[in-house]
Amino acid sequence: MTKKIYLADLLEHILESLNIISPEVFLGAVFLLLIIAELFLYKYASQKTDLSESTNENTYQNTLWGITLISVLIALNQVILQFSNTNDTFLFGEMLILDSKAIFFKALNTLSVFFLLAHIYVSKRKYAGEFYPLVISVLIGLNLMTMSVNLLMIYLSIEIVSISSYILTAFNKTRKAAEGGLKYILFGAAASAVMLYGMSLLYGMTGTLNIASPDFSRGIAQTDNIASTIAIVLTLCGFLFKISASPFHIWTPDVYQSAPTPIVAFFAVAPKIAAFLVIIRFYSAVPNDLQVLTAVIALASITFGNFSALWQKDTKRLLAYSTIAHTGFMLIGLVTLSELGVKSVVFYLIVSLFTNFSAFLLIDLAANRTGNDVPESTSKFAIDNFKGLGRINPLFGILVVIVMISLAGLPPTAGFFAKLNVFSALWEAYQLSGRQILLLLFAFGLLNTVISLFFYLKIPFLMFFKESEEGQTFQLSTEQLALAILLVLPILLLFFKADWLMNIISQL
């Protein structure tokens, strides 16, 4: 009898939960719709009529793109509505949590998909029909990641994201793309295996998978410190892989080089955003002192990222290494484990959303300009192809300078504020703990700005200081320019009025 009531309650709870995660349910429906629509549209598009073949092809592309865009906007709207009428609730028997942080991060994820679609539109790319459902499934996975408080749920959502990402990486179907995809899947599978192993150890120690429950923390605290730390570090491996922190960064440059550029920009932003929230939740759940460990990882990421970027001849690889370094800077916020530290990470993530999207958009536009014909063996993204572009198109040049300066972290750009926040938190943590490694991180991290400036300036340097080849022209269409400016403006705005964003973040 009691069991029956229990079941009814449970069912009601599940129904309620379904109601609350309506954006994800909606996206799931869209996923199915896209697959079905693609089937019919594909047939329509492949109908051969001599005159209108290209038009059919365009309709096919535009319809899929349009459906995706509209549903992403609807999902964004739903997520934003959740802000005002939700308080922290556990869903599906404490599998998920919907708190203001999760909603905010979901909004960021959805926003990145929007920018991804905008990038595809302005660069006039065409993708086979499976592309769009895959993007939607990544978004679903990311949204679930931000809400997960259960180790199993975390694992599942990370896998949803990863598997779709593997396919998207190899989507160009070239040799390079296959290589990148394979590398990604091998490293990814290894990392998630290690993570799963760590999770199983944690389950054994605590008897619960729910990281939000007090049993979890208590169980770990009662275990031997070394044993629990090992389990925690193993679990962290999977997360660190997703944010491409050192020593799990090796896949990054290859994947970035081979994947389609809009997807790369998306990879550089969205999975990191979601994974950082998972890490933040995980860090606040475990009682162990991870400060030194995180500091070492941060230091390693910054160093590997910046020093490797120095030698790159390909802009996409260069930016790949730069994102590794930026991951290191974001990890500094976690080193502090303070309120300010977490806030500064969130600020940093939002800044990197705009800078990375604009950086990849700008190099993509430049690499795919008409007249940039390179031999088959070399990449369009080779850094030498940027010679003199700033002289031909100064507005484009200025935009690139702003983005690069922001990546390097100099005023007057948001990148500077992001670093200022992170390092303020670090100084405070250092003053509290007095650990020498934190001082090392503080000084070395800031001095890395000098090293990073050297390679970030390479692109503006070639664009302005070198003559372009004869007869080069480079014009941006109106919508390309509009999107670029839309992405670059927040970079400046978030410097001059950084407190707007900080105030929003501090309410989370």
Added chain:
Amino acid sequence: MPILSVLIFLPLIASLVVAFSPDQFKAYFKWFTLGVTAIELAICIYLYQNFNHDVADYQFLEQLDWITLPLGNLGIGSIDYLLGVDGISMPMVLLTGIVMFVGALSSFQIEQKERGYFSLYLLLTGSVIGCFMALDMFLFYLFFEFMLLPMYFLIGIWGGPRKEYASIKFFLYTLFGSIFILIVMIALYLSVVDPVETAVRIGLINDVSEITPQIITEVQNLLKDLKIPSEQIVHTFDLRFMPDAGNFLPDSWLNILSGTQIFSFSARALAFILLMIGFGIKLPAVPVHTWLPDAHVEAPTPVSVVLAGILLKIGGYGFLRIAYPIFPEVATEYAFVIVAFGVLSIIYGAFNALAMNDLKKMIAYSSVSHMGFVLLGIGSLTSEGINGAVYQMFSHGVLSAMLFLLVGVLYDRTHDRRIDSYQGLANKMPLYTAMTAIAFFASLGLPAFSGFIGEVFTLMGGFNSPLIPRWLTAIAAFGLVLGAGYFLWTLQRIFFGKYWVRQFEGTLEDLTFREKSMLYPLAILAFVFGIFPHLIFDLTNATISELLKLF
């Protein structure tokens, strides 16, 4: 009218105007730039005349709340848009007005990519002048960093054969220094409390305007007894609050009583040293001066003028505005080391200048030597020394601008800067010879010219200072002899004897009207300020005696 903001935003807006105006106005860009810098100069002179000599405090203050950063459990961080000038910055602002105007005149020779050049030049003007007027450390740092960008492009695009190397070296070197400043800035703002806004936050007063010294003392006492909850504390970048030890959080490492040791230095000493390195690179002091000769040699003449005339002064200004008032006791402790580096710069720079065959390099090293006197004067911590240092900065600004213009005159005609390529120019270019002679004599410290006052006062400061041994200043005085050596020797080699120029067929023209209009006023200024030194000392005296009370 917010006159200081006009000084900053006029060139910034003008820069945008140039950047976005159509190509058919190309020919007018230089006139437009000249006009804007002329207005700037006029405003600077207006400021100079209305500056109250008896007030030590900041004048023409402008304050706006800019960014209020929630720092979570640390309270809030307040960044203000805060401008003002005092006796230390007033001469620098005036100097900026003069040099930027002359630089704009000299820029008339730029004949390629005018739009970019003049746009960047105006951008540079705005950020340099903002740097001298900012009283909020964040704002100062913003201008300080921001001026690197236009400089980088100005050297890198319009420069000489090795411009790429020189521009990136300049950028990285200065950025390296400014990172040190950033480190200290972060530590400082987390340690310093704005007593006025904190009083408002904890409800002692209702509005900022009700502040009295008693309230400030009350807040400081509460702070000392840890009675203010940390969420209520307002952290500040305001340079006016940083010199007061009472405004430091009692548990912060930069508090004067904290005694925290980092690498066997006290935290305050370390912060001071970092600031000194950061600004020392800009000054530049030996051994971190190596970017200067490269940047100068490759930069086009007007950029060299601005670089030597103003940008170097930001180093010295940073000492006096930030490092010294905030860490006075460390400055006293390290006075000997600082002066020793100053003397090293004087002597090393002078010997290098002696050895150089490239005219621009010779002058670049003479700059290193002359800026050494600034370090000597500031380090001496005497009234004569610091007044003399400010004077020396002003005088060197005028004279080095003139020297680089003179090199530019010769280079424009023959594209050769080697000293041994010329002989007997006095016969063909009498006016040019006269101007060079004036500039050289003024620089080597001939009485009746401004260089003399600066050098004598800094040396006097050195001799009178109880903190440094006499022999050190005596060595510095030897730098004067070396200075006379390289200037007179160069004068003799280039201008005297039989006329001969290497590989140059045409006739050497004497100064043109434009060149005269740049050089004559500078020569007159060097003379006027040399005879009436009180024109500057009256400005600086009150502020510097107030500053010295900290020690």
